[in-house]
Amino acid sequence: MSAGRDRNDLRVRVATSLKSVPAEAWDACANPPATSVPSPARLESGCEAADSLSQQDTDNPFVSHAFLRALEESGCIGGRSGWSPAYLLVEDGDDRLLAAAPSFVKGHSQGEYVFDHAWADAYERAGGHYYPKLQVAAPFTPATGPRLLAADGPRAGEARAGLIAGLEALRDQTRSSSIHVTFAQEPDLGALLEAGYLERHDLQFHWGNDGFTTYDDFLATLASRKRKALKRERREALSAGITVEVLSGASLTEAVWDDFFAFYQDTGSRKWGRPYLNRRFFSLVGQALGERIVLVMARRAGRYIAGAINFRGANTLYGRNWGCIEDHPFLHFELCYHQAIDYAIAHGLARVEAGAQGEHKIARGYRPVITRSAHHLADPGLRRAVSSYLVTEREHIAAAREALAAESPFRRDGHSDEA
Incomplete structure (x- = not known):
């Protein structure tokens, strides 16, 4: 052709x-x-x-x-x-x-x-x-x-x-x-x-890294009332005995992808009626780009209950998909936005692009772009x-x-x- x-x-x-x-x-x-x-x-x-x-x-x-x-x-x-x-x-x-x-x-x-x-x-x-x-x-x-x-x-x-x-x-x-x-x-x-x-x-709403070395450095740039609200939000997100794991590379096993795909399907079905990505895609992209995937997973009572997938560029962390099988207050914000900021600061990335839409991101330090x-x-x-x-x-x-x-x-x- x-x-x-x-x-x-x-x-x-x-x-x-x-x-x-x-x-x-x-x-x-x-x-x-x-x-x-x-x-x-x-x-x-x-x-x-x-x-x-x-x-x-x-x-x-x-x-x-x-x-x-x-x-x-x-x-x-x-x-x-x-x-x-x-x-x-x-x-x-x-x-x-x-x-x-x-x-x-x-x-x-x-x-x-x-x-x-x-x-x-x-x-x-x-x-x-x-x-x-x-x-x-x-x-x-x-x-x-x-x-x-x-x-x-x-x-x-x-x-x-x-x-x-x-x-x-x-x-x-x-x-x-x-x-x-x-x-x-x-x-x-x-x-x-x-x-x-x-x-x-x-x-869209993106977060910029002004040379921060810790999340507290970032919090110090916020107004006092906003800073206290985010600290409380992060505490409450994990208050039900939830722990967070950040997985990349060899840690992205097929069992992990099975769990994440269940989360992704649940969100996709509620938002769009049919998720765009299938289970095989995650296996293939994990094999090909595993070191550039940052999968943030929440665990409670011995099993994963929620997750958010990010992809890493040279200077940017791109937030993509999220899902859960248990609803907990503020857990979405913790996995998708706060953890992304934590990761960007720890790895010296310049910014986080958190995907489409979402005015609620502003209160979490993301700016309109x-x-x-x-x-x-x-x-x-x-x-x-x-x-x-x-x-x-x-x-x-x-x-x-x-x-x-x-x-x-x-x-x-x-x-x-x-x-």
Whole structure:
């Protein structure tokens, strides 16, 4: 399947599976050498300061060959999932991989966390066909990261442009209505906007490490009343004789995955009706990325009762899924947010990204951060309508971020006070 003509000596093609793409070549595109990253914890006010939390992680796990292959091999993508892999590859005249995109032909809008259902409904009611569409994303993962994966080198910009041209060719070949690049970061976003894509904003809540050496150091930056509330919350979360274990690598046994998957299913069934990830995925990703998984498990009366899974990048801990089989006050906050902060401090990580939604994270020291996506709509009428809508939506997102930032539990005077 061809996605486009050569750009000089560059060839753009499509792979329907990563089986045919060497892991080393893909990962060299997915995580090139780091660019300068601003300090993530010096957040005061304004969009630029907040967005420093979303700068590039130098080793993003969710676009790695191993993560995507685990999704493929487990059947979470491909088959009847509605996520049909159509990975774009840009190669030079010597067949060296210069750039790639985790792109998918989709027949629905599930598992994306950037919601376009209203766009689809309006277009269908107007007589158009919104599906299929092209999605460039880490499936089921609302984490900002690279999307136009370009290996470091003098041709990175040219190869990235090849991906953008390839997406448009693939859209035409598949008769897709649109292209959606979600949770994008620079320089991908800038290249897409220059190519005429529309920019969309949303909010997440991230925690920044200001050089803390202990959790108490972090608590000292909070107002006294907020600090006392979090101390009490953490005590009460474990008051029923609950202990916490943090598991990685060889500790991620099949028995552990059995327990965690039961928790995940329970939460997924209550929230969405059908969890996106299956049991085999956790075995496969544990084998492939076990040292980069941080699984926080709660034990009571001799058995695990709850758990939260995180993935570790070079400087970021990404919170992903949580579940439980017993309800205990504040246990969700302890496993998902407080333990993540503990881990980030202990391992010198710059930030914690706690996933989509959740204004309750603010009281636990997480700050509102703007996330971005880019969208290309083929139909001029749909494009005009969405473009107008996005102007207003971005204004609302900016206002919401400002209002939420005002609810921060952090001290205003910059000085410590007594506990």
